[in-house]
Amino acid sequence: MRGNRTQAGLVRAIGRWSLTGLVINGIIGSGIFGLPDDITRRVGAAAPVAYAIAAVGIGVVMICFAEVASRFTGAGGPYLYARSAFGRFAGVQMGWFACLVRIASAAANANLFVVYLGSFWPGAAEPLPRAMVLLALFGFLAAINIRGVKSGARVSDVLVFAKLVPIAVFVGVGAWAVGPRIGIAWPGAPGGEWLQAVLALVFAFGGFEAALMPLGEARDPRRDAPFALLTGLAVVAIVYVSIQLVFMGAITDPAALGRPEVQERPVAEAARVFMGGFGASLIAVGVLLSTYGCLAMQFVGAPRLLFALGEERDFPAVLAAVHPRWRTPHVAILAHAGLSVAFALSGSFIWNAILAAVARLGTYALVCAAVPVLRRRDPDGALFRVPGGWALPAIGLIFCVVLAAQMEAAHARIAASVALVATTNWLLVRR
Numbered sequence: 001m002r003g004n005r006t007q008a009g010l011v012r013a014i015g016r017w018s019l020t021g022l023v024i025n026g027i028i029g030s031g032i033f034g035l036p037d038d039i040t041r042r043v044g045a046a047a048p049v050a051y052a053i054a055a056v057g058i059g060v061v062m063i064c065f066a067e068v069a070s071r072f073t074g075a076g077g078p079y080l081y082a083r084s085a086f087g088r089f090a091g092v093q094m095g096w097f098a099c100l101v102r103i104a105s106a107a108a109n110a111n112l113f114v115v116y117l118g119s120f121w122p123g124a125a126e127p128l129p130r131a132m133v134l135l136a137l138f139g140f141l142a143a144i145n146i147r148g149v150k151s152g153a154r155v156s157d158v159l160v161f162a163k164l165v166p167i168a169v170f171v172g173v174g175a176w177a178v179g180p181r182i183g184i185a186w187p188g189a190p191g192g193e194w195l196q197a198v199l200a201l202v203f204a205f206g207g208f209e210a211a212l213m214p215l216g217e218a219r220d221p222r223r224d225a226p227f228a229l230l231t232g233l234a235v236v237a238i239v240y241v242s243i244q245l246v247f248m249g250a251i252t253d254p255a256a257l258g259r260p261e262v263q264e265r266p267v268a269e270a271a272r273v274f275m276g277g278f279g280a281s282l283i284a285v286g287v288l289l290s291t292y293g294c295l296a297m298q299f300v301g302a303p304r305l306l307f308a309l310g311e312e313r314d315f316p317a318v319l320a321a322v323h324p325r326w327r328t329p330h331v332a333i334l335a336h337a338g339l340s341v342a343f344a345l346s347g348s349f350i351w352n353a354i355l356a357a358v359a360r361l362g363t364y365a366l367v368c369a370a371v372p373v374l375r376r377r378d379p380d381g382a383l384f385r386v387p388g389g390w391a392l393p394a395i396g397l398i399f400c401v402v403l404a405a406q407m408e409a410a411h412a413r414i415a416a417s418v419a420l421v422a423t424t425n426w427l428l429v430r431r
Helices: 016-027 036-069 078-086 088-117 127-146 149-181 192-204 208-212 221-250 254-258 260-264 266-311 330-346 349-377 391-404 409-429
Strands: none
Touching: 016 149, 016 208, 016 221, 016 266, 036 078, 036 192, 036 208, 036 221, 036 254, 036 260, 036 266, 036 349, 036 391, 078 088, 078 266, 078 349, 088 127, 088 208, 088 266, 088 330, 088 349, 088 409, 127 149, 127 266, 127 330, 149 221, 149 266, 208 221, 208 266, 208 349, 221 266, 254 260, 260 266, 266 330, 349 391, 349 409
């Protein structure tokens, strides 16, 4: 696997802080705006502790990603790591699951964007306007990213800042207005509700892996990837816990958690308590910016996965084409845009979210398992090393297996179908 060379035609233009912005943009999407009520119903005043547990669990996985990423300079992210550690079969499997995660996540975020756009334009959900909005969303980002990876990264940087402003207003005003009413309880014995709460939050912390896919265009990927991952996790954990605390201070009546408007728009309804209608509208704008920020990050990362698959001839080689003027993988960018539009038009937010959640588990497990394999093969090849020997990779792998055990039958069927398609792909390309 040619993972430690500059891939033909690409330009190294993504700096450390832009890479950190991609991590933050990849994690903070739509989930946090819909989770606080559900977590509160499940574990009550101990909800912030559930966030801490989820952050520690996903942090173990991210540390494993950081070590593996510090060994490579090429594009592809998890696909590159799995192929290098376990061979072509594992690489093709990872490639399919990673592609499904990226396309389904983009489609889910685009569908939620249309839903919240309906707060300002009621006709947005109608079939023709919805299709036009989706085409415009993806078309604009495709055009920006074809014109250069730097312009795509800049759009992502701007949207990181833009999405954090409404959140900062919500947290700042909320802490002043309802802070005295916030109470945190220590959790009792873990049970089924706790496990489900942590599972939901683990998926809310996911998405960081997409930021590693364009490392073939990062200036110093082996050093910057660990920094971006760990800095991004710290920022996101603080943001998530702050939002949950303000929500708990604003919505103190347990009966209010059952109201439909609180279940559909928990953060917006919490903002309405201390900022009125303006607060609810501000959060609606925040959701629009947050979901579009995720889409912007997707267009920097996901096409580079398709590019890497094409370059290794695991997918059609045309996906590895580089634009002669702008030095970007333009065919892969257009392919990602087209597939994302198709998924968004054919499925709902929850349908695409389930696909993304199921496919993500295999991605995380394989990268955790790759840590000891790559260490044994090249003991001094990593610039960042996971502390504690093999303990943390083992914990990360067990964590993923526990999550996988919670899959429903429908989720398992989806995962098995993807694995079967990937196996067929491998049988064809290995010739």
